[in-house]
Amino acid sequence: MVMVAYVLAGLAALIHVYIFRLESLAWTAPATRKVFGTTPETAEVTKPLAYNQGFYNLFLAIVAVVGIVLAASGSESAGKALMYAGCGSMLAAALVLVTSDGSKLRAALIQGLAPALAVLALLLS
16 A cells, blocks of 8 residues: 555655646746636736745655655655655645635645545555
């Protein structure tokens, strides 16, 4: 079950790296604006906030990946702790998203399903 947790935590990290790219590097691009449902004007005004939020997602991904690497290389306790921290924070952020705006359920599922399953797999391992 621990290998399943590694794979799911890795998938969660990849999703959050993609979110980083959207928010921090491509926020005002038409395709990104379509994903987030923003206008060019709104995207321009919120660009600094999105840039910051994107890095938050990147840092969570890094925590999860470092956890995977540590756990796989023999420091299982430290690695699992980092995977719990990274994936647990991703899951918490998804819950905040959906509770703050119910219309964001799809986005919250994309953001939160893999980390939720990773945490569950860690608990079962």
